[in-house]
Amino acid sequence: MADGAGVGSALWLAAAVATAAAATYAWRGLGVLLAGRIRVDGAAFAWIGYVAYGLLAGLIARMILLPAGPLATTALGVRLAATGVALAVFFAAGRHLVAGVVAGVVAFTGLVALGVG
Amino acid sequence: MIFASFVGFGSLCRSVELPMWLGLASTATGWALPGQVAMVELVGTGASLAAIAVAVALSGSRLLPMTVTLVPQLIAPDSPRWRAYVVAHWIAVTSWLITMSERHRLDRGARTPFFLGFALTLWLWSLAGTVVGFTVAGAVPPAMMLGLVFLNPIYFLMVLAADATDRGRVVALGSGAVLGPMFHLVTADWGLMLTGFAAGSAGFLASRAHRNAHRLSGTAADG
Numbered sequence: 001m002a003d004g005a006g007v008g009s010a011l012w013l014a015a016a017v018a019t020a021a022a023a024t025y026a027w028r029g030l031g032v033l034l035a036g037r038i039r040v041d042g043a044a045f046a047w048i049g050y051v052a053y054g055l056l057a058g059l060i061a062r063m064i065l066l067p068a069g070p071l072a073t074t075a076l077g078v079r080l081a082a083t084g085v086a087l088a089v090f091f092a093a094g095r096h097l098v099a100g101v102v103a104g105v106v107a108f109t110g111l112v113a114l115g116v117g
Numbered sequence: 118m119i120f121a122s123f124v125g126f127g128s129l130c131r132s133v134e135l136p137m138w139l140g141l142a143s144t145a146t147g148w149a150l151p152g153q154v155a156m157v158e159l160v161g162t163g164a165s166l167a168a169i170a171v172a173v174a175l176s177g178s179r180l181l182p183m184t185v186t187l188v189p190q191l192i193a194p195d196s197p198r199w200r201a202y203v204v205a206h207w208i209a210v211t212s213w214l215i216t217m218s219e220r221h222r223l224d225r226g227a228r229t230p231f232f233l234g235f236a237l238t239l240w241l242w243s244l245a246g247t248v249v250g251f252t253v254a255g256a257v258p259p260a261m262m263l264g265l266v267f268l269n270p271i272y273f274l275m276v277l278a279a280d281a282t283d284r285g286r287v288v289a290l291g292s293g294a295v296l297g298p299m300f301h302l303v304t305a306d307w308g309l310m311l312t313g314f315a316a317g318s319a320g321f322l323a324s325r326a327h328r329n330a331h332r333l334s335g336t337a338a339d340g
Contacts, residue, residue: 021143054318061297079267087274
């Protein structure tokens with residue numbers, strides 16, 4: 001982990017990347033194995049889709065409210081304000097993804113550069 | 118947008134001191150941004166490999182139904198199976214969407230070249246974005262570097278908001294946003310997994326309840 005410096009740390013990070021790659025390819029490989037043999041519009045697939053969706057929502061909220069790494073040096077108010085700007089522009093522009101992302105990132109960068117954060 | 122989202126990922130890698138070659142390896146071998154961001158975030162909070170495996174797997178579950186539906190469109194039943202296993206690595210949301218919508222205009226033999234040409238282009242842009250994000254994050258003023266890292270949660274928030282078209286997803290989004298930070302404080306290792314199960318199940322049940330209510334009211338109106 002982060003406290004193990006040098007080769008051990010690099011090895012651990014490489015193991016994390018390899019683990020994530022294997023966990024991702026597992027779905028693609030299993031998909032090939034099951035292709036044409038199962039129905040994908042059943043309740044089990046709907047449920048696992050919602051689990052992925054809820055997990056991502058939780059990850060996003062945690063990254064904004066309780067960030068790890070350098071975002072932790074910024075003020076919570078700035079992160080929340082920029083998130084609010086992103087959502088407001090997203091809906092005002094008719095659920096426009098790019099407009100929301102650009103507005104949120106620009107608002108965040110601007111507030112941090114002005115020293116609000 | 119794919120390029121920009123991977124620029125954000127490259128910056129995120131630098132912010133947790135993941136070396137560039139490992140960030141590139143992650144984009145090359147994973148090529149599923151939610152799982153990659155979850156992996157880097159869990160590395161940043163010092164989670165165990167087992168927790169990383171479970172969270173990444175849960176975040177990528179959409180790839181299974183996508184692969185199951187796309188592979189029969191691409192690969193003829195009599196062609197070698199290993200080809201499907203190789204091609205499947207490049208199945209991702211955009212490459213899947215475009216190929217599924219274009220497949221009727223393509224001869225069967227032209228579908229795999231079309232898919233691979235399109236997906237490999239996106240993949241190379243993703244790799245380029247990772248390098249650019251990593252490099253730029255080390256060269257710009259701190260506020261801009263933080264903005265690039267902040268791109269990750271904001272991008273996914275917008276993707277989820279754009280997808281929140283049914284009641285179940287709204288419930289999963291809302292409860293995930295509340296439970297994610299809470300469960301993280303209880304257990305940094307398994308908080309993400311627990312959030313997925315709890316918020317996802319809530320969303321699933323809400324969508325079923327909503328649909329059943331509709332069916333009942335529809336029956337009543339008919340009767």
